Amino acid sequence: MISLNEQEYQEMIKRCLRCSICKWIPQLQIKSQKYATICPSIDLFNYHAYSGGGRIIIALALEMGRLKPSEEIRDIVYKCTECGGCAVSCKFLNTLEPLEIIRTLREKLVSLGYGPMPKQQQYIEAVKNNHNPYNEPHENRLEWLPKDIKIDPNAKTVYFVGCTSSYRRKEIAIATARVLNAANYPFRILDSNEFCCGSPVLRTGDKDSFVKQLHKNIDIIEEERIDSVVFSCAGCYNTFKVDYPLEREFSFNLLHTSELFNELIANSALQLNNQISGTITYHDPCHLGRNSEKYEGWDGDVLELMPLVSINMPEKPKRCGTSGIYEAPREVLRKIPGLNFVEMERNKEFSYCCGAGGGVKSAFPEFAVKTAKTRIKEAEDTGADIITSACPFCSTNLKDGIEESSSNLRFYDISEILLMALDSPPKSVKESSTEVT
């Protein structure tokens, strides 16, 4: 499900300049040769076809009949993390939508029987059968929940835990719940009525399955008369905020935990009493950063000023990553006593992807980990001891990257870091070997 209609798609795929700007972070932001690139796919696979522009050419060649759908095309189109870095760089001056074109291309390949990748098809089936892509029994969804967590069944806020935190990164769900408890912030969970948000099936091009998930989730939240939904998963947050409204409107509010945590600190609901010594850097999840802008509707007119030159009245909004959730997590980290916050060279709207998105982690695990290793190296170059993020999926892949790199860096989700600042954890995270439990 994308914002381009078929006519716009057909028009746009003829307009790539082959300038390769999609391979780099925005030109004006380049600060070193080492960290000048933005696209994990072309960085690893090298052939132009693996860039945003290259995939636009594939789309055009398919429409022109120069190419027929094939497994070769499928592999190239799916060896993309859909991080959207190409789109940010392209749209500094241009109006092309490389990410939207890639997503449309995936949908077309699925409809033609050439997508998704076999491994991705397995988790689509798992979502259909067990409501999570990990094929875990649905009844185990609450296994992460410690008994001492205080849940308020009458709360108007729901913590939407998400599949990855429920089954794989339980420490994030636990830390999130404990922080909310510490702030006396009433929340409830959806228990067995929480289902996969649908992001994994959407990103791999299965729109029909996605729409079913979307209705299930919106139905239950509306039935429960919930005011706000809080997410610790950037992917779930993004899917609710950006993709759901394209199919169905809803009235409840959405918040990522980093936004809520920042608010709770500002309101003094959370007291950060513990000093954490160490230097920390923050990885912007693509879903929370550049891709978390909502699609804005446009109902204007196209005014032809002269032959070949038209303007949109009013100007058509572009999703450029301008207003992603960037400051809230950084403010949280800056407020933690003793913690020295440093930026990686590629950050915010031109952050480098962790490598896990777009179905890559399941279909092309080596690609995912190689990309994570690149990001871990960048984090190491800041002098940080700790890398944090705000997405359980990034968490999994960056941890894999740390392990594969034999790096001394430590990864904690932002909720875990915050919990350490609240509780009485080890004073130096660097020296700690205990996981938050």
Next chain:
Amino acid sequence: MTLEKKILKEFEAVVGEENVDDGEVITNVYAYNWCMEIFNYMDGKEPIPFSHAPKAVVLPSTTDEVQDIVKLCNKYSIIFKAQSTGLGPWNQPTSDNSIIIDLRRMNKIVKIDEKNLYAVIEPYVSGAQLQVEIMKFGLNCHMPGAGPMVSPLASATSMNGPGFTSPSTGHSARNVLAVEWVLPDGEIMKLGSYGLKNNPDWYHGDGPGPSLRGIMRGWAGTKSGLGVFTKVAVKLFPYPCKTDYIVKGNSPNYDFEIPDFMKLYVMDCGNFKKLKSTMLKVEEQEISFMCSFLSGFAVMAIFSNSIESLMDKIAIGRMKAPLVLIIAARTKREFEYKQKVMDYLLKKLKLENIIGKIYSPNPIFYAEALRSNLGLHGFIATGGFQSSKGVADTAAVCLRSTKSNISLKKEYAKKGVIANDFGEGTWMSSYESGHYFHMESPTMFDQTKESSVKGMAEYMERSNQLDLVKHLGAPFFVEGNRMHELFGPHMSNYHVWLRKIKETFDPNNISDSGFYISPQNK
């Protein structure tokens, strides 16, 4: 046509299996490029943006591998086309019996010699990458006008190479020093001081004997028609101001902390006569970092990041002969001197700087000027543009060429096949203190409309012919046999000599000559 499996295996043995691909998807993607539809139409083909697909794409990582690839091409009579960052139709194979050598994996900055002011780079180092690394030494490089994402090596060895900062960073043809060059037969040529037997280094481009730089690239470059360039030394220049470079905000709403001692002037000279004398006088003073004549429409474009924002700058667009000039300095004293010179010239020439009075650009303009991002604004209006002609000569010849093109351009704008820039769309810049200038005529068209593509191609042909009929500067968009044969007889039969060079270096025509010239007997 596909590559025989036996031959494919030999390429794989050179670069590894993962670095050769003969699949139809990869090869078709390499068949696409910007403006290819125009060049196809000019060649009597269907106006589509695809050239011949190469039989395979090969990704070498070392000079040795490039040599082996080229030798294999010679062995099996397969034409090769080398490309680095790959923008433009010049990167396309012009035969159905070709491979593409994509030099993407050769991406090292080999050396920065900050004392002797040169850097040695491989093909896939981009302009922005080189610039940010040498900025750490307070230095700058010549950035190709195509933008900071393209390859300075390609510009220095194989293309023409004008740039927006030309008054302070010269021209690619003049900036190239020593070169490592894989000749069309696979042998290595080391140009200049790099070829010395003892203590080879990169500081000088000419060795003993006649300069081979002229043969290597001449004025306009051979566009992979005479081998592959694997390393090149390019001149470096002092960075024009303090190297503090702070971009704030999120794309596309960037803000920039304009460095101390940098000032923009935009002046309407009113007519070409005054424009010429102004440019000459300014350049004589050697004070400008950037000094370009752009049409009013083009000045609107460089200050805009969308067609909508372009249209609210009509006051600028009304200027008849705008000159865009930036002075920059590293010290207050130097800046005051340059300002005083400008104040004097403005008074003497009765010109007014509109900046700060009629218009003040977003500070990010200054970052784009420093990083040479301005050329990309040419795509804002219609999504496609190409320069229809190009002359490098005196200011008078460049302006005469500009002037004579106006009525022709208006004719095609009236037909609705190119965008109407009142016929004036021009970029003219100065080099070497005004000793020579270059002009080209950027023209906006729509690559998605066949009528526009065909009209643009027809207009380009007629625009080029104007140079023959009226001007005879040294044009730099003359490429391929047809154009050389058109221009050669009017210019000392240079094409005959060019053919002799090609035949001597590449008798079997293995290095794709489509944008250069084929050997004498082929």
